[in-house]
């Protein structure tokens with residue numbers, strides 16, 4: 208499977224990187240391909256290193272604006288013209304999407320893939336690996352949207368939550 212991963216471009220504390228490394232190792236051991244932003248920055252580089260070490264394939268989708276941080280050693284590196292095209296390619300190349308801890312860039316990416324799924328433009332699994340309660344605020348907001356009639360279909364059809372790497376991968380593979 209091609210598994211697109213969105214995650215932070217910053218170097219993070221071990222309490223965040225440990226479960227991410229577990230997930231990335233499993234992704235590689237299961238013979239999947241990591242599709243990601245193609246950067247060596249922070250957690251993005253950690254994920255790529257771990258998948259590669261576990262025998263997985265790497266497909267980066269980068270953009271000129273951020274090319275100074277391009278990961279060296281990917282099996283394939285796609286360069287896109289702008290961030291919008293990059294998000295489209297990251298989704299088009301995915302069989303499933305897994306979202307790790309991240310900041311505004313990650314939030315932008317997950318919001319877009321869930322919004323497109325809401326409109327029926329794809330039906331790929333979208334899974335958030337929610338460790339350290341990082342996505343608790345987002346979960347509460349999404350649950351309120353569902354409870355108060357802001358979503359056209361059940362929330363659990365749009366996005367799944369996992370609290371460890373093995374569960375996140377199982378949901379992506381389902």
Ligand SMILES: C/C(=C\CNc1ncnc2c1ncn2[C@@H]1O[C@H](COP(=O)(O)O)[C@@H](O)[C@H]1O)CO
Nearest residue numbers: 213214215216244246248273309310311312313
């Ligand atoms: C941190 C620095 C440069 C970041 N370089 C990036 N390279 C590739 N992709 C990136 C970069 N920064 C953001 N992205 C995309 O957004 C997501 C991460 O953003 P967040 O705000 O950290 O959550 C990630 O999934 C990428 O697709 C300076 O050295």
